[in-house]
Amino acid sequence: MKDNREVLGTLYLILQVGITMMVTFGLCFAIGFFLDKYLGTKLLWVFILLGILSGYRAVYLLIRRHIKGSANERKEPEWAKRAFHPDDEDPQGSGSGEDPR
Numbered sequence: 001m002k003d004n005r006e007v008l009g010t011l012y013l014i015l016q017v018g019i020t021m022m023v024t025f026g027l028c029f030a031i032g033f034f035l036d037k038y039l040g041t042k043l044l045w046v047f048i049l050l051g052i053l054s055g056y057r058a059v060y061l062l063i064r065r066h067i068k069g070s071a072n073e074r075k076e077p078e079w080a081k082r083a084f085h086p087d088d089e090d091p092q093g094s095g096s097g098e099d100p101r
Helices: 002-039 044-071 078-084
Strands: none
Touching: 002 044
16 A cells, blocks of 8 residues: 555656646746737747746755655654554553543
8 A cells, every 4th residue: 555655646746747847837938928929028038948947946846845755754643643543552541641532
């Protein structure tokens, strides 16, 4: 099951990278196109370059977050341990001093 989550997480990352690149480039292209049309300048190339650079930055941040998340195994919250793994609890109730409710 854990292997399936890793594979799905990687596939999700690949999909997210593609969508991020398309959206950032597309938005900057559209802004540059309309400004170029409205103002009569050649700002389109500036906005294309800006879209490419912002897309690469966003992809870099996505991949860095994915690598950091996979390197540090995420700990399960205490409430989830109690809710989903009740057999692991201490039968004496000693230890944390918390209210078991």
